[in-house]
Amino acid sequence: MESLLNLSLAGESRVRVLQITDSHLFAEKHETLLGVNTWESYQAVLEAIQAQQRPCDLIVATGDLAQDHSAAAYQHFAEGIARFSAPCVWLPGNHDFQPAMYSALQDAGISPAKRVFIGERWQILLLDSQVFGVPHGELSEFQLEWLENKLSDSPDRHTLLLLHHHPLPSGCSWLDQHSLRNAGELNNVLQHFPKVRYLLCGHIHQELDLDWNGRRLLATPSTCVQFKPHCANFTLDTVAPGWRWLDLYDDGTLHTEVCRLESTQFRPDTASEGY
Numbered sequence: 001m002e003s004l005l006n007l008s009l010a011g012e013s014r015v016r017v018l019q020i021t022d023s024h025l026f027a028e029k030h031e032t033l034l035g036v037n038t039w040e041s042y043q044a045v046l047e048a049i050q051a052q053q054r055p056c057d058l059i060v061a062t063g064d065l066a067q068d069h070s071a072a073a074y075q076h077f078a079e080g081i082a083r084f085s086a087p088c089v090w091l092p093g094n095h096d097f098q099p100a101m102y103s104a105l106q107d108a109g110i111s112p113a114k115r116v117f118i119g120e121r122w123q124i125l126l127l128d129s130q131v132f133g134v135p136h137g138e139l140s141e142f143q144l145e146w147l148e149n150k151l152s153d154s155p156d157r158h159t160l161l162l163l164h165h166h167p168l169p170s171g172c173s174w175l176d177q178h179s180l181r182n183a184g185e186l187n188n189v190l191q192h193f194p195k196v197r198y199l200l201c202g203h204i205h206q207e208l209d210l211d212w213n214g215r216r217l218l219a220t221p222s223t224c225v226q227f228k229p230h231c232a233n234f235t236l237d238t239v240a241p242g243w244r245w246l247d248l249y250d251d252g253t254l255h256t257e258v259c260r261l262e263s264t265q266f267r268p269d270t271a272s273e274g275y
């Protein structure tokens with residue numbers, strides 16, 4: 001928990017971060033989730049990112065990397081990430097199995113750091129909102145105290161906060177029952193730290209960009225199946241898998257862009273009623 005990743009970017013006034021989320025990989029590469037082969041869609045996303053040829057300083061993976069708790073699924077995730085030279089950090093989602101996740105990713109050379117210092121001006125903090133065995137999220141006392149300590153000891157750093165579960169309603173009521181249950185406690189901590197202006201989530205398999213008490217809350221498409229926005233009941237979307245770029249500037253501003261595959265190859269089985 002205490003390991004720190006220190007990115008010193010000599011002279012650069014912009015840092016570029018790539019977010020990949022909710023890859024839902026399996027031990028067997030031929031397995032599918034709701035009709036989508038999650039290994040193939042993950043590979044297609046990584047290839048499309050490489051084709052963009054954008055310099056990248058850091059990759060962040062915001063949970064639900066594996067669907068089946070297997071070490072092999074995390075090894076497959078790492079095999080994909082090895083295409084890139086940038087370091088990668090991760091946090092768990094509701095589907096992850098942290099013992100396998102931690103050791104398989106560590107063995108593959110992926111850092112377990114939950115704090116990243118970027119130059120002198122920014123930090124990224126990664127929270128664990130998993131409540132093992134259920135889809136909703138909650139931040140433990142330990143997580144909230146850890147966050148408060150990290151924010152207190154560097155109050156001047158612009159902070160991007162990462163967690164799997166969304167702290168605000170997404171507009172899909174079936175998903176909002178699976179949100180971060182104690183968002184009020186998170187808000188109580190954050191209200192003392194005005195340098196935390198950006199939060200970044202996974203979990204909802206769709207793009208979101210909302211204001212949360214003066215902070216910008218972003219969520220990002222999955223690399224596999226997508227959920228349709230503004231639906232009361234479980235509804236899959238036919239839009240393509242995606243990823244997000246975030247550019248962090250020295251003055252504390254953030255520019256971001258969601259990209260998606262051009263291919264329509266990864267359409268889910270829209271008659272599915274859940275998983």
Ligand SMILES: Nc1ncnc2c1ncn2[C@@H]1O[C@@H]2COP(=O)(O)O[C@H]2[C@H]1O
Nearest residue numbers: 064094095135174178203234273274275
């Ligand atoms: N039909 C459904 N109704 C409500 N929740 C569901 C349904 N199907 C799946 N879920 C849960 O909702 C979660 C949303 O995204 P996850 O990938 O975390 O995993 C999903 C499941 O745990």
Ligand SMILES: [Fe+2]
Nearest residue numbers: 064093094203
């Ligand atoms: Fe999730």
